[in-house]
Amino acid sequence: MDAIQKIKGFADILPPESGAFVRLENQARRIFGLYGYKEARLPILERTELFARSIGEETDVVQKEMYTFPDRKGRSLTMRPEATAGVVRAYVENGLHAREELTKLFCAGPMFRYERPQKGRMRQFHQINVEALGSSSPLLDAEVIFMLAQFLTELGIADLNFELNSLGCPECRPAYLAALNEYFRGFDAGSLCEDCMRRKLTNPLRVLDCKAPGCRELTRTAPLIADYQCPACREHFDAVRGLLDADGFAYTINPRLVRGLDYYTRTTFEVTSGKIGAQSAVAGGGRYDGLVKALGGPDLPAIGFACGMERLAMLMPDGEPQAPDFFLAAMGEASLNSGLLLTQRLRREGFCGECALAGKSAKSQMRQAAKSGARFCLIVGDAELEAGTAQVKNMVTGVQESVGQADLTQYLRK
Numbered sequence: 238m239d240a241i242q243k244i245k246g247f248a249d250i251l252p253p254e255s256g257a258f259v260r261l262e263n264q265a266r267r268i269f270g271l272y273g274y275k276e277a278r279l280p281i282l283e284r285t286e287l288f289a290r291s292i293g294e295e296t297d298v299v300q301k302e303m304y305t306f307p308d309r310k311g312r313s314l315t316m317r318p319e320a321t322a323g324v325v326r327a328y329v330e331n332g333l334h335a336r337e338e339l340t341k342l343f344c345a346g347p348m349f350r351y352e353r354p355q356k357g358r359m360r361q362f363h364q365i366n367v368e369a370l371g372s373s374s375p376l377l378d379a380e381v382i383f384m385l386a387q388f389l390t391e392l393g394i395a396d397l398n399f400e401l402n403s404l405g406c407p408e409c410r411p412a413y414l415a416a417l418n419e420y421f422r423g424f425d426a427g428s429l430c431e432d433c434m435r436r437k438l439t440n441p442l443r444v445l446d447c448k449a450p451g452c453r454e455l456t457r458t459a460p461l462i463a464d465y466q467c468p469a470c471r472e473h474f475d476a477v478r479g480l481l482d483a484d485g486f487a488y489t490i491n492p493r494l495v496r497g498l499d500y501y502t503r504t505t506f507e508v509t510s511g512k513i514g515a516q517s518a519v520a521g522g523g524r525y526d527g528l529v530k531a532l533g534g535p536d537l538p539a540i541g542f543a544c545g546m547e548r549l550a551m552l553m554p555d556g557e558p559q560a561p562d563f564f565l566a567a568m569g570e571a572s573l574n575s576g577l578l579l580t581q582r583l584r585r586e587g588f589c590g591e592c593a594l595a596g597k598s599a600k601s602q603m604r605q606a607a608k609s610g611a612r613f614c615l616i617v618g619d620a621e622l623e624a625g626t627a628q629v630k631n632m633v634t635g636v637q638e639s640v641g642q643a644d645l646t647q648y649l650r651k
Contacts, residue, residue, distance in 0.1 A: 244360075245354065245360075246351075246354040246359050246360030246361070247359060247360060247361045248359050248361070253558060254550070256556055256558060257550035257553055257556065258363065258546055258550065260392070260553070260556055261345075261365065261392070261544075261546055261549060261550065261553075262345050262365070264388065264391060264392055265343060265345060265365050265388065268384065268387055268388045268391060269343045269367060269384065269388070272341070272380065272384050273341050274341040274342060274343045274367060274369075275341065275342060275343075276342070276343055276344065276345075277324065277327065277342045277343070277344045278344065278346075279320070279323045279324065279327055279344055279346075280317075280323065281316055281317055281346070281347065281349075282314050282315070282316060282317070283314070283315060283317055283322070283323055283326065284312065284313065284314060284315070285303070285305050285313040285314060285315040286313070287315075287322050287323070287326055287532070288303060288315055288317075288318060288319075288322055290531055290532060291321070291322035291325070291499075291500055291528055291531065291532060292318070292319065292322065292499060292500065293440065293499025293500070296440070296443065296499055297432065297443075298318050298319070298350065301351070301352075302318060302350040302351050302352050303315050303316075303318050303349075303350070303351065304316040304318075304349045304350075304351055316349040317348055317349065318348055318349060318350045319348055319364070319543065320344055320346070320348065320364060320366040320543065321366065321368060321500070321525065321528070321541055321543070322528075322532070324342055324344065324366065324368045324541075325368070325370070325525075325528050325529055325532050325534070325539070326532055328340060328342075328368075328370055328529065328534065329529060329532055329533055329534035333370070334370070334371065334529070334534060334535055334537055337371070338371055338372075339369065339370070339371040339372050339377075340368075340369070340370045340371055341367075341368075341369050342367075342368050342369075342370075343365065343366060343367045343368070344365075344366050345363070345364070345365045345366070345546070346363065346364070347361050347362070347363050348361070348362055348363070348364050349361055349362075350362070356513065356551075357513055357545065357547045357548040357551055358545065358547065358548070359547070362545065362546070362547055363545075363546035363547060364543045364544060364545060364546060365543070365544045365546060366541060366542070366543045366544075367381065367384070367385075367522075367541050367542050367543075368539060368540075368541035369381060369539060369540050369541060370529065370537060370538075370539040371537050371538070371539070372538060373473075373526065373538035375473050375474075375476035375477045375480065375504075376476075376480065377540060378473075378477045378503075378504045378524065378540055379477055379480035379481055379484075381522075381540055381541070381542065382399070382477075382481065382486070382506060383484070383486070385508070385520060385522075385542055385544075386399070386486070388544075389508065389519075389520070389544075389549075392549065392553050393553055393554045394510075394519075394549065394552045394553060396510065396511070396512065397508050397509070397510055397519070398489065398508065398509045398510070398511075399486070399487065399488040399489070399506060399507075399508055400488065400489050400490075400491040400494050400506065400507045400508075400509065401477075401478070401481075401488050401489070401490055401491065401494070401504070401505070401506050402462070402490065402491055402492060402493075402494035402495070402504075402505050402506075403462070403463070403466060403470055403471075403473070403474040403503050403504055403505070404442075404462060404495060404496075404501050404502055404503060404505055404523070405462055405465065405466050405467070405470050405502070405503065406467065406469070406470050406502050406503060406526070407502075407527065408467050408469070408470075409465055409466050409467035409470055410462075410465075412465050413460065413462050413465035414441060414442065416460040416465065417437075417441040417442065417444075417459065417460060418437075418441055420459050420460055421437040421441055421444065424437065424455065428451075428455060429444065429447075429451070429452050429455060430447065430449045430451065430452055432447070433447050433449070433452050440499070442495050443495070444456055444459075445459060445493050445495050446493075446495045446496070456493075461492045462492065463492060470503055473503055473504070474503065474504060477504055488506075491507070494506075494507055496521060496522075496523060500525040500527065500528040500531070501523045501524065501525055502523075502524045502525060502526045502527060503523070503524040503526065504523050504524050504540070505521075505522070505523030505524070506521060506522060506523055506542070507520070507521035508520040508521060510548075510552055512551075512552060513548055513551055513552065518545070518548075519544065519545055519548045519549055519552065520542055520543065520544040520545065520549075521542060521543065522540070522541050522542025522543060523540065523541075523542075524538065524539070524540045525539050525540070525541070526538040526539065558610075559589060560589075560610040560611065560612060561589045561590050561591055561609050561610060561611040561612070562583075562588040562589050562590055562611065562612055562613065562649055563583065563588060563589075563590040563591075563611050563612065563613045563614065563615050563649065564590065564591050564592070564605065564606035564609045564611040564613075564614050564615070565579065565580050565590065565591070565592035565593065565614075565615040565616075565617060565627075566592075566593055566599070566602035566603065566605075566606060566614055566615065566616045566617070567592065567593040567596070567602070567617055567618075568599055568602075568616060568617065568618030568619070569596065569618055569619055570596045571619060571622065572617045572618055572619065572621070572622055573593065573594070573595075573596060575617065575622055576592050576593060576617050577592055577594075579592075579615075579617065579627070579642060579645075580592040583645060583646065583649070586646045588646075588649055590611070590615075591609055591611070593605070606632065607632065611632060612631070612632060612633070613629055613630065613631060613632060613649065614629075614630040614632055615627045615628070615629055615645070616628035616629075616630065616637075621639075624639075625641060625642050625643070626639050626640060626641050626642060627639070627640055627642055627645060628640075629645075629648065
């Protein structure tokens with residue numbers, strides 16, 4: 238019978254690569270906790286309507302990339318393509334807005350998009366998401382960007398570029414969209430890629446987000462959103478930039494930065510690296526001040542970001558795997574049970590260790606001890622069982638001495 242293969246676009250993440258994901262999540266919990274964020278765990282499956290209403294009917298994600306199917310009762314369900322919509326749904330459904338003025342949440346887990354698998358972005362990929370709901374202050378924008386930068390820095394990732402833009406608000410964006418429509422009216426069929434020919438009619442802002450070289454060149458002289466911003470949006474963005482400048486934070490303004498989802502407003506940002514190929518974005522986000530209301534909640538502002546875990550793992554320096562403190566070699570069948578019980582006692586004392594589970598030869602077990610990378614090999618045979626001792630061999634120096642089993646905790650700590 239043939240072995241079953243994994244689905245195209247889905248990857249097995251095994252040791253040692255999985256260790257990078259553990260480090261990412263642990264660092265997220267530590268850094269985000271310093272800023273008052275708490276972890277949320279949300280469903281992978283949501284009603285399709287949630288993403289259609291939040292991400293936007295005319296986005297590529299909703300049009301072409303979602304894993305959507307009917308359940309047994311005919312309800313349309315979707316495997317989440319991104320996390321923000323689910324966080325906002327949970328925020329509204331559980332009434333978090335009524336409990337606190339500002340809600341700070343983060344989550345981590347798999348997302349799903351049916352697109353061409355590529356380096357650092359499979360059809361099942363993983364993200365760390367941060368969402369802050371309830372404040373419109375530009376101070377929160379700056380704090381979120383500072384937190385993201387600290388997170389990436391303490392992961393040991395260097396040479397990253399922070400790009401910023403402001404997308405305006407419902408008050409000033411219509412005038413900008415009208416200017417874009419006028420600009421694109423002169424583009425003949427075939428001058429833009431097939432997707433952008435559709436986008437220019439349904440959502441012209443998305444054309445600026447296209448990565449196709451021909452589209453980028455043709456839109457190089459497109460109107461800039463900064464020229465159409467209302468005074469409130471301009472004041473908000475100036476305040477964010479002023480805080481970043483006062484901190485000496487390095488960033489560039491990218492007027493083409495629109496992100497790929499419809500819910501973004503005002504401050505948007507993206508972090509890119511030149512070390513992972515064409516798909517250079519490793520993190521990005523921004524404000525989504527109208528999304529809570531659009532999903533049935535009160536009219537409250539919010540801001541957030543997402544980090545691609547696969548791409549961050551590619552940029553992180555290799556971590557040192559934890560070496561076991563000991564390996565217990567059981568010399569003889571009689572010592573196997575006692576060896577396991579001694580190993581358990583040492584584990585409960587906080588030591589990392591393994592033990593022999595079968596009565597193999599002394600030579601084989603010493604090879605196993607060396608392969609494990611353990612600092613010490615504890616050797617227990619008939620004589621040690623009778624005396625209540627263990628032979629302790631330092632695997633670096635080769636020095637071996639007899640230690641009472643009752644004294645092993647103190648000996649290993651020392």
